[in-house]
Amino acid sequence: GAVVSQHPSWVICKSGTSVKIECRSLDFQATTMFWYRQFPKQSLMLMATSNEGSKATYEQGVEKDKFLINHASLTLSTLTVTSAHPEDSSFYICSARDPGPSSQPQHFGDGTRLSIL
């Protein structure tokens, strides 16, 4: 089945560091990928929709200059958390949908746990 690979799985870094998270669709092409954030014991909150070859669409309240998204190819989207601070510590999950209509399921990566000291 379709697989989404996310890397790294865990990052611990100092405040002020920028962190890049990669999301790859391994056996299908994804023109659109989605980035979610999940706080402990809470649901997944959509941060942005990443579109191959164009600018990402950010949800209300998500700082586009803080969370830089690049979708340079049909199989790779990256999320860069710039100048990360402790409040950015969270679980970040990427997702990609099988090509086709909106009824196609989204496939999820294993997530990246980001801890900012």
Add this chain to the structure above:
Amino acid sequence: AQSVSQHNHHVILSEAASLELGCNYSYGGTVNLFWYVQYPGQHLQLLLKYFSGDPLVKGIKGFEAEFIKSKFSFNLRKPSVQWSDTAEYFCAVNRNSGNTPLVFGKGTRLSVIA
């Protein structure tokens, strides 16, 4: 905008008990509905989905869900749970048009005890 409500935060059941997890959504248009499961330490996996046709859909591992349009509901059921069903369950919805992302409920943690 769509929203999804899952009524139960944490459900504790004994093995072989029947399960029903509630899910309601708010959106006036046509939607696709999904249930995902997240086992401890693993990524989200699709249990089942509904987009058209028979409102009673069957998924993997003996799960099923029924779409009741008049109630804006998509409850998840299983007749007899097993210890291995212990996980977090998420209901999700997206608009049935374009490449719209899933909107998730807060999730329900299911603990099955032997």
